[in-house]
Amino acid sequence: MLVVHYKHLQIECVQGDITRQPDMDAVVNAANAELLPGGGVAGAIHRAAGPRLAEACQPLAPIQPGQAVMTPAFNLPNRAVIHCLGPIYGVDTPAETLLSACYRNALRLAEKEGLTSVAFPAISTGIFGYPFSEAARIAIHTVLNEAEQLSAVQRVRFVLFGQNDYQIYAQLLPEIIHLREEYARQALFTDLYELTMMQAYYAEDMLDQAVFTLSVGRLPQERNFLLAAGLSTVLDYLENLRFDQAALDYLSTLPLFKPEFVEILRNFRFTGEVYALPEGTPFFADEPILEVVAPLPECQFIETYLMNQIHIQTLLATKAQRVVQAAGGRAVVDFGARRIHGVDAAVKGARAFFIGGINATSNVLAGREYGIAVSGTMAHSYVQAHASELEAFRAFTQLYPKTFLLADTYGSLKGVQHVIELAHELGSDFQVAGIRIDSGDLVVLSRQARQMLDDAGLQQVQIFASGGLDEYKIQKLMAAGAPIDGFGVGTAMGVSSDVPSLDIAYKLTEYAGRGRVKLSPVRTVIAGRKQVFRQAQGSQDVGDTIARAEESLPGRPLLVPVMRGGYSLQAAEVSLPQAQAYAREQLARLPQALLALEKAAEPYPVMISPALQEYQQETQQHLEENDD
Structure with missing residues (x-):
């Protein structure tokens, strides 16, 4: 058993049987919509509780994904059973919101009824198909988020059926608590104008979805390509970003910020999506390293940290690759x-x-x-x-x-x-x-x-x-x-002495469903959400096309979804050795001339798709016509 303490809450992880938790006031049933006996957790709980449980459930059915209802526990050694319907992965959307609602609503129901302890199974991870580690992150974050609102509930237990499931929770729980504390201390690592713009967006009710693109406008003369790095750090930041009381107290001393805005920050969470190049991907000028899709204030606030971390790690990964290339296997x-x-x-x-x-x-x-x-x-x-x-x-x-x-x-x-x-x-x-x-x-x-x-x-x-x-x-x-x-x-x-910085920028490219560009002769901002398709001839990559996100073009798409609803996805769970191996594989696919330390005679071809060019022109024309 793993036991950790967070605020006043004791959180436990055990490998065991959800029907054999006699020291818990309530156990949670991963139910079906009709609250009927079935397979998995629901079947085990109904068998252990006896036929009266199904009778008690009948008037409460059907329930909706994310909903929680309570019945007596009957023959189970507990006071109550809380029944939750988790989302079917790939069917019920938004899955992360619905799964989080299961844990949140179960805890609030237990709190309302004065229960002191609740045991959860891994909801939706059986026949409902939710990837286990993604579901675990959501479960842990939701319990931690609810901790401050709970007074009656003192203990929460995650009951995991298999050893591998237990190990995932046992690793993630202390790791997430550590990261939340670390990033709460770093919440104020931002430029002041991110916060002033953020307050203005709330004041103007500008809360629609936005798209921001992080890219490098020009390759340095000394580089034939860059090597993407820093994504894992950024995802940890986004998933765990919180404003602690010390940060809120400091902002309250600044005359720029109104009390109601500071109160908004108390509950601030990143809730958006991220599409990104996997770490170790070679990329070129104007290609998105990552794109963020979220409400405008959320996108805006995270700019400083994202640029800082992607910039330094991409800069240094690229420099190291050149050193390793020169060393020739030494x-x-x-x-x-x-x-x-x-x-x-x-x-x-x-x-x-x-x-x-x-x-x-x-x-x-x-x-x-x-x-x-x-x-x-x-x-x-x-x-x-x-x-x-x-x-x-x-x-x-x-x-x-x-x-x-x-x-x-x-x-x-x-x-x-x-x-x-x-x-x-x-x-x-x-x-x-x-x-x-x-x-x-x-x-x-x-x-x-x-x-x-x-x-x-x-x-x-x-x-x-x-x-x-x-x-x-x-x-x-x-x-x-x-x-x-x-x-x-x-x-x-x-210090990457020959190239100490990159022409990196994080730009708004869409807001409220309309493309956005910056009209400047110095830097091109490509409108909308995008995808990069990399074409190959045999085992060698020969050219890229930057396209609209919804296009399907020849080649392999490079940007992959790595975060949804503010939670990291399974695609983002890449170890550092895996990232190094991936980089090695991708570098081996580049034309040999690009791997030389000297500037290649011919740059790697990067095109913009006709559909994206047309959208870019439409966006520019619309902005020029309305900028009066």
């Missing part, structure tokens, strides 16, 4: 944490670097947060702190026998000689994995070091290089045939 380790621009950028940067293909990071926090392998050697200070380099090597290898030794504190060749001396001293106990060279002419030094190690019978000792490296320097080292087995890359990758 290991690449992220050494960038110390000079990257801030803690958040360093942690999220390591995540982005991994999508771009690196093998490990020196950033321990990133290792813990994202499961990235952590790696490191030693600093010059460790060697300097000892009486001699050889003494430092002896001491370090006693603790870390398979380490890499930093060999250039007092000159690289002298350090290599000390490694050889240590190998002679230790004999068969010598297990040092490699040496690191951090300065000097890496081609010359690596060749000399390799020769010395080989002559000493230490062919297994690898050479790892670092010190001001980027993709261009690594490419030159590889072209020169330097016998280097891996690279530590720091500042140049961490």
Whole structure:
């Protein structure tokens, strides 16, 4: 059993039988519309409660999806049974709203009747077909949202039938609580004008659905494509965004904001949809990285965070991919944490670097947060702190026998000689994995070091290089045939030194069913919801078409639905290794010229479909005619 506490509520997860929860006041029946005995949870509850349960249900039927009704529990060891009709996935819409209503209405009914504890099964996840992890997110968020309104109800239990189901809840419940607390602290990470516009929208009753598109207007001269990253971070933010009391109190001190607007923010939730490129997708100028569909104030408020996270992670994933490409299969380790621009950028940067293909990071926090392998050697200070380099090597290898030794504190060749001396001293106990060279002419030094190690019978000792490296320097080292087995890359990758920013923007492209554009000679804003179709010849991608969302064109559609009703969808549940593997697969499909560090002679073809061009012209004409 997992037990967590949230506000005054105790929330439990158990693997077990919903009919055998004697310490709970009420159990919830995942009912059918007629409240009849059937299969699954409903059948089990009716069998355990006895025939009187069906008799008590008869006058209450039929019920609607999301509705909750209550009967006595009869032969069950509980006071009551609360019957909820969950949505049939793909039939009853909006499914997430209806499923959330089941949990919310059941809790409110229990609260009204003075019950102190409620046990839920995983509603709609059986024959109704709701994807389990999506349903679990909705169930957990709904219970957490209701916590402040509950006083009688003190305990909520999720009763899961199988071990895998239990593991999903046991992982998601503490994770979601942590993320809600984290993003509540970050709720005010926004530009002031997002909040002032948001207040104005509410004042003007401008609450219709809007579409905003996040894209890069121009590729940097030094890039043939960009690699999408940051989506998982954005979805966590959107699903868990809340304003806590501290944020509301601060906003109340600003004369710009009226009390009624601050009160609106108290219950603010993102309720929209997101369509996005999967992380690791190569993309090009003007192609949507993601599109947000939601009420206008919601779309507007999230602009700053979305741009910030997609920008930094896409920028750094793209840079890392170039470094990995230049390394030609040699290991690449992220050494960038110390000079990257801030803690958040360093942690999220390591995540982005991994999508771009690196093998490990020196950033321990990133290792813990994202499961990235952590790696490191030693600093010059460790060697300097000892009486001699050889003494430092002896001491370090006693603790870390398979380490890499930093060999250039007092000159690289002298350090290599000390490694050889240590190998002679230790004999068969010598297990040092490699040496690191951090300065000097890496081609010359690596060749000399390799020769010395080989002559000493230490062919297994690898050479790892670092010190001001980027993709261009690594490419030159590889072209020169330097016998280097891996690279530590720091500042140049961490700050994307040759391209420190992207021409990224988040623009309104539709409101209240009508296209919207910005009429500017500098940047094209393409109206409406869109899709990108990528065409291939054999195993190679040859061109993209940006189209209207409802079009069906040759090629594979790149934008996928990843959030609906403010909840992440199963398509968004991609692990970091899966994102890295996907990036590798997609990169292998690009024309070879695009993978070069140099600018390709011919850019990758990106077209706009005739239907989208026509819609764009209609939208521009309408705006010009009405802009008087």
